[in-house]
Amino acid sequence: MKFLLVAESRDGKLCDVSHELLAFAAEAGAEYAYFQVGSEESLPCCDATLYLADRERYGEYSPDLHKELILAAVEWEQPDAVVFMHSSYGWDLAPRVAVALQAAQVSEVVAINDGEYEVGCCNGKMRRSVKPTTPRVVLTLQSGAFNQKEVSGGTPQIVPLEIEKAGGQIDFIGYEEAEKKSVDLTRADIVVSAGRGVGKKENVPLIADLARALGGELGGSRPVVDAGWLDHSHQVGTTGQVVSPKLYMACGISGAIQHVAGMKRSEFVVAINKDRDAPIGEIADVLVVADVMQFVPALIARIGQQA
Amino acid sequence: MKILVCIKQVPDMESRFKVNAAGDWYDQSDLAFRMNEYDEYAVEQAVQLKEQLGGEPEITVVSIGPERVGEPLRKALAMGCDRGVHIHDADSSRKDPWQIASLLAAFAREGSYDVIFTGMQSQDRGSAQVGMILAELLGLPSVTTIVGFSYEDGQVTVRRELEGGARSVVRVPLPALFTCQLGLNQPRYPTLPNIMKAKKKEILLVKEGDFALTEGRALTSRLFRPEKKGRGLVLEGDVAEQSQRLVEILKIKTAVFR
Numbered sequence: 001m002k003f004l005l006v007a008e009s010r011d012g013k014l015c016d017v018s019h020e021l022l023a024f025a026a027e028a029g030a031e032y033a034y035f036q037v038g039s040e041e042s043l044p045c046c047d048a049t050l051y052l053a054d055r056e057r058y059g060e061y062s063p064d065l066h067k068e069l070i071l072a073a074v075e076w077e078q079p080d081a082v083v084f085m086h087s088s089y090g091w092d093l094a095p096r097v098a099v100a101l102q103a104a105q106v107s108e109v110v111a112i113n114d115g116e117y118e119v120g121c122c123n124g125k126m127r128r129s130v131k132p133t134t135p136r137v138v139l140t141l142q143s144g145a146f147n148q149k150e151v152s153g154g155t156p157q158i159v160p161l162e163i164e165k166a167g168g169q170i171d172f173i174g175y176e177e178a179e180k181k182s183v184d185l186t187r188a189d190i191v192v193s194a195g196r197g198v199g200k201k202e203n204v205p206l207i208a209d210l211a212r213a214l215g216g217e218l219g220g221s222r223p224v225v226d227a228g229w230l231d232h233s234h235q236v237g238t239t240g241q242v243v244s245p246k247l248y249m250a251c252g253i254s255g256a257i258q259h260v261a262g263m264k265r266s267e268f269v270v271a272i273n274k275d276r277d278a279p280i281g282e283i284a285d286v287l288v289v290a291d292v293m294q295f296v297p298a299l300i301a302r303i304g305q306q307a
Numbered sequence: 308m309k310i311l312v313c314i315k316q317v318p319d320m321e322s323r324f325k326v327n328a329a330g331d332w333y334d335q336s337d338l339a340f341r342m343n344e345y346d347e348y349a350v351e352q353a354v355q356l357k358e359q360l361g362g363e364p365e366i367t368v369v370s371i372g373p374e375r376v377g378e379p380l381r382k383a384l385a386m387g388c389d390r391g392v393h394i395h396d397a398d399s400s401r402k403d404p405w406q407i408a409s410l411l412a413a414f415a416r417e418g419s420y421d422v423i424f425t426g427m428q429s430q431d432r433g434s435a436q437v438g439m440i441l442a443e444l445l446g447l448p449s450v451t452t453i454v455g456f457s458y459e460d461g462q463v464t465v466r467r468e469l470e471g472g473a474r475s476v477v478r479v480p481l482p483a484l485f486t487c488q489l490g491l492n493q494p495r496y497p498t499l500p501n502i503m504k505a506k507k508k509e510i511l512l513v514k515e516g517d518f519a520l521t522e523g524r525a526l527t528s529r530l531f532r533p534e535k536k537g538r539g540l541v542l543e544g545d546v547a548e549q550s551q552r553l554v555e556i557l558k559i560k561t562a563v564f565r
């Protein structure tokens with residue numbers, strides 16, 4: 001079995017995903033080659049062929065061109081699978097490549113099992129085993145699902161890749177960095193986060209009171225930020241901040257993968273959720289099954305009695 | 308201008324899911340269904356574009372599924388879409404993203420739409436493929452995960468969300484397709500007068516069998532509940548007792564009260 005692993009770069013730097021792609025190839029027992037639109041200054045460590053297209057020439061977000069480049073590498077390499085990370089780069093490009101190759105795509109793979117791919121569904125509450133019916137497949141991997149501690153060294157053998165540059169229709173104008181954080185949650189010892197389960201904006205101050213009672217910072221899940229109940233500098237998760245406090249309290253948060261990715265390195269996790277089956281229970285050291293609006297005032301009162 | 312919005316109906320994610328008799332999907336009885344969250348942003352963006360252009364564009368909203376799919380279609384009409392199309396398919400949950408997108412493409416090809424909005428993914432299946440495959444099948448440029456949209460003189464400028472909250476700014480000519488991310492806008496709640504008005508709007512019913520069907524490429528062989536690996540303690544009971552126990556645990560396990 002042979003894989004084409006698609007590495008990513010942003011702003012000229014290789015993104016830190018190659019060990020996950022490698023771990024996946026190792027688990028599948030597959031040979032592999034790499035593909036990257038990047039530069040020689042920033043290459044993945046590996047003993048493999050690397051199809052390298054020049055970032056200056058093909059841009060970092062120019063999906064029509066990147067698709068053509070990947071198809072050219074596929075033509076050379078004839079892989080059984082083209083493997084992306086399930087990232088903003090991967091989920092954008094993978095379906096384009098899959099359609100061109102008339103291949104099945106399986107998104108956000110978390111495990112492989114006898115030629116089938118396991119993926120999460122229903123916010124992680126259920127799993128599906130997916131069986132592709134096409135000879136070739138396109139896969140995206142859930143970030144964090146495959147991991148390899150020791151990064152194998154080596155220098156790739158570079159094969160420069162060029163295509164007739166048919167002008168893409170999508171015009172990349174530039175990056176906008178995330179706004180400056182007025183709250184730095186990454187240094188906090190205690191983070192207490194409000195999720196959609198708090199119900200309404202007027203209830204957020206109660207969670208802030210709990211954070212204060214514990215001497216911690218207030219965080220939030222994405223819907224709370226999207227609804228304007230908290231500003232973005234409080235958001236925890238893949239598109240917010242990644243925190244690793246000594247204590248993390250998730251109040252009315254279901255535990256979606258993108259949220260968990262931002263807090264799973266916390267030392268001790270307490271979740272308050274009325275749903276005993278909420279996926280946050282998988283990562284919580286303590287799951288309090290309760291209505292957050294009833295439990296939190298009781299907890300604040302108890303904390304007050306400790307002084 | 309003609310705008311198309313593709314929406315899906317999904318169960319409430321707080322439901323308790325059970326595996327169906329065939330073992331390949333969740334049992335659909337006893338579930339509360341709603342419009343896929345991502346699609347609400349798609350509907351809202353279409354309506355905002357229509358408003359920006361003085362009401363000229365016509366918005367069609369389409370959904371594939373069984374009888375109950377009429378509900379989210381009505382909601383989209385109440386939010387401001389002009390006409391609904393229900394592609395009736397009692398077994399749509401068995402179709403993979405390729406089949407769903409092929410069906411949508413067969414329908415959309417006849418409409419020559421200038422702008423197509425979809426959600427970036429569904430909350431239940433979460434493949435993040437249907438919109439993109441649809442764009443490829445129609446030969447349209449497409450951009451995923453938009454969190455900002457502006458239209459001027461036939462050109463669209465969007466913000467794509469990247470990891471860590473960064474964005475890229477991208478310009479695309481029309482016709483084009485966009486997949487919408489949470490937070491793109493603030494989806495409106497339908498008002499009572501608009502709900503009444505929506506009742507008079509047309510929902511065209513077509514059958515999936517009216518279109519050429521395709522073979523699936525990535526079929527679900529099994530749906531199952533993941534093994535619980537969490538070894539966490541579950542505290543049930545009344546809040547007085549729960550809060551007391553939690554404080555005791557925090558005293559032992561953390562330095563909070565030291």
Ligand SMILES: Cc1cc2nc3c(=O)[nH]c(=O)nc-3n(C[C@H](O)[C@H](O)[C@H](O)COP(=O)(O)OP(=O)(O)OC[C@H]3O[C@@H](n4cnc5c(N)ncnc54)[C@H](O)[C@@H]3O)c2cc1C
Nearest residue numbers: 195196197221222237238239252253254259274275291292
């Ligand atoms: C590309 C991408 C990036 C994303 N980035 C992020 C990110 O950075 N951060 C992030 O958080 N999300 C992110 N998301 C969104 C993520 O998928 C989830 O939608 C989100 O995390 C859900 O937030 P939530 O848990 O607050 O809400 P929900 O999923 O709606 O969960 C609410 C929870 O509250 C519980 N609840 C309801 N009422 C009560 C009550 N009265 N008492 C107690 N519990 C109650 C419910 O049982 C439920 O478990 C991203 C999604 C995508 C696709």
